[in-house]
Amino acid sequence: MKGSLVTGLAIILLFQLAGLALEQIPGMPLPGPIFGMVLFFLYLVITGGGYDPEREAARHLLTHMALFYIPAGAGIVTLGALLMEQALGITLALTLGTLIAFVTTAHLMQWLSR
Amino acid sequence: MSTLLNSPHFAITLTLLAYLAGHGLYRITGKPSFLQPVVSGIALVGATLLVLDLDYGTYMEGASIIHFMLGTVTVALGLPLYQNLGLIRRHLLPLMVTLAVSGVVAAGSATGLLWLTGSDHATLMSMATKSITTPIAISVTESIGGYPPLATGFVMVTGILVAACGGPVLRITGVTHPAAKGCAMGMIGHGVGTARAFEMGSETGAFSALSIGLMGLYTAIGLGLLMP
Numbered sequence: 001m002k003g004s005l006v007t008g009l010a011i012i013l014l015f016q017l018a019g020l021a022l023e024q025i026p027g028m029p030l031p032g033p034i035f036g037m038v039l040f041f042l043y044l045v046i047t048g049g050g051y052d053p054e055r056e057a058a059r060h061l062l063t064h065m066a067l068f069y070i071p072a073g074a075g076i077v078t079l080g081a082l083l084m085e086q087a088l089g090i091t092l093a094l095t096l097g098t099l100i101a102f103v104t105t106a107h108l109m110q111w112l113s114r
Numbered sequence: 115m116s117t118l119l120n121s122p123h124f125a126i127t128l129t130l131l132a133y134l135a136g137h138g139l140y141r142i143t144g145k146p147s148f149l150q151p152v153v154s155g156i157a158l159v160g161a162t163l164l165v166l167d168l169d170y171g172t173y174m175e176g177a178s179i180i181h182f183m184l185g186t187v188t189v190a191l192g193l194p195l196y197q198n199l200g201l202i203r204r205h206l207l208p209l210m211v212t213l214a215v216s217g218v219v220a221a222g223s224a225t226g227l228l229w230l231t232g233s234d235h236a237t238l239m240s241m242a243t244k245s246i247t248t249p250i251a252i253s254v255t256e257s258i259g260g261y262p263p264l265a266t267g268f269v270m271v272t273g274i275l276v277a278a279c280g281g282p283v284l285r286i287t288g289v290t291h292p293a294a295k296g297c298a299m300g301m302i303g304h305g306v307g308t309a310r311a312f313e314m315g316s317e318t319g320a321f322s323a324l325s326i327g328l329m330g331l332y333t334a335i336g337l338g339l340l341m342p
Contacts (some may be wrong), residue, residue: 029338075263
């Protein structure tokens with residue numbers, strides 16, 4: 001069980017590595033990890049769902065997804081001045097912008113699904 | 115003492131403890147959407163850095179192993195996308211048309227409003243990824259010249275707004291179709307909106323879950339092509 005989790009993690013890291021390799025090709029429009037996601041998805045499609053170790057490892061990672069963005073998010077402490085300076089624009093974009101996009105998406109999908 | 119506080123051991127332990135504390139707080143308070151574990155986790159780490167007067171760069175260097183795993187989590191997002199493949203196939207055309215419009219409106223309305231008030235390039239690029247799931251948003255914003263911490267903040271606020279106000283807005287504007295409700299919650303509110311969408315029903319939740327990966331991928335490709 002423990003051994004299989006390491007196997008699963010190694011498999012997912014291989015896809016991440018392959019994604020980083022693809023990113024090196026000039027003109028590629030995607031960051032490496034997202035290439036990795038696409039490759040992992042294609043692998044699951046081709047193998048009809050993959051195997052227990054990598055599925056189990058992926059589930060564990062996704063359960064604790066929030067942990068992994070704490071270091072990047074904590075950088076907000078360095079951006080206080082910028083937030084103050086652009087408070088109006090940021091507030092407008094986050095509230096009104098989100099409302100416009102939300103209502104558009106819901107109504108378009110409802111209309112198309114009639 | 116200061117060597118200890120500037121060590122990777124401290125950075126990693128602080129991050130794990132802040133995450134666990136955030137989770138505990140979320141459970142105890144009855145899971146309100148504004149207290150997402152990541153919000154309180156980030157707040158706890160940020161407050162600790164400010165109170166102990168520690169340098170963010172040093173902390174980030176120490177916690178870089180955790181930050182590295184963010185890429186691994188992004189790869190793992192291929193799994194929920196695969197699990198919803200059947201649903202994607204059955205609703206392919208409406209999904210693709212909605213996605214195509216939704217991605218442009220989400221990034222366009224937010225950056226447009228921000229641009230009107232006179233903003234700089236890096237802040238605009240951090241705003242462009244506000245409706246996609248955090249791991250993808252951080253990768254994308256890094257590659258198009260935004261600030262990852264700012265992008266993370268924008269993503270979280272957007273998700274919380276969608277989770278908190280999505281239900282009433284759908285009701286007031288007359289949206290009843292589960293696929294439409296799910297797409298709006300997931301394409302605009304990513305993972306945070308999806309948690310709320312599952313409470314509205316399993317079909318709504320499934321559409322919301324598949325929307326996270328689709329929107330992330332589509333926005334990443336779109337911004338990658340527009341902002342090389």
